[in-house]
Amino acid sequence: MEKLLGKVDKTELSEIATVMRSLWLRRNEFCYEGLFKSPSQMLRTAKEELHEFEMAQQKLIANSQGNNIERRNQVWQRPKENYIKVNWDAALDLKGRKAGLGVIIRDEDGEPLVAVEGQQTNVVNPAIVEIYALWKAMEIYRDLKMERVIFEGDAQLIVKAVNSQEEDRSVYGSIVEVAKSLLGLWKGWSVEFVYRNEMR
Structure with a gap:
């Protein structure tokens, strides 16, 4: 060494x-x-x-x-009128090889509409958990057929990947491509990066 x-x-x-x-x-x-x-x-x-x-x-x-x-002093910002804002996040316990997922959905007045949580096991890559959480959030709104949704997360790598025009060839690229296809179906959907304190 x-x-x-x-x-x-x-x-x-x-x-x-x-x-x-x-x-x-x-x-x-x-x-x-x-x-x-x-x-x-x-x-x-x-x-x-x-x-x-x-x-x-x-x-x-x-x-x-x-x-x-x-x-750091900034707080959650309300979306445009008639839009819904979805904040997603994930936390990884590397030693235990498990992760927790969280999604909270608020209306234009900041009122919580839905909160979803979940777990994943046998994971060691934080980016995989983050893209999985975003994908799950997108699935909820695809099923609800909501047309004006802003998805916010603090995983800058994932936000860039989903908004990129290039094919993602990473280990989690298949989920990124599915998220991209869902994003492309709805003109009123967007995926944006925010710092963690601004998601509260």
Whole structure:
């Protein structure tokens, strides 16, 4: 490890550590659950998790430097008239390999209409849980045939993926593509990024 520290920079070291962790998890999944991930799938997952970690670190740095004071004081904003706002979120217990999902739906006056919660097991990637929560929220409104809906979440990676025109080839890409197809069916639907404190 000491030799490695002298040869690579901080960015490369982070990539190496993330890949090593993914190798360890891959080994455990194979030994204890009989699951086998291909090397390419493992590398994709490692890159995605590193990206999520780096974004979280950047957010913490911005907060500590005081650049986010005004944003921290912001609160939930009501949608346009005749629109519904859906806030979704997810939390991952990496050690327990389980996640909690939450969706709250409010009208233009901020009154809660529906609250939905759920759980998922055998998950280790926070992005998978976030896109699954968004997809579930979209399914509710597809079934209700609601035409004016704003979906808000604090997972910037997922918001960008769903709004992107390019095909998503990540490990959770299939769910992203389903979410995109649902979004394309309704002209009054949008998926937007907000910071966590603005979802309350």
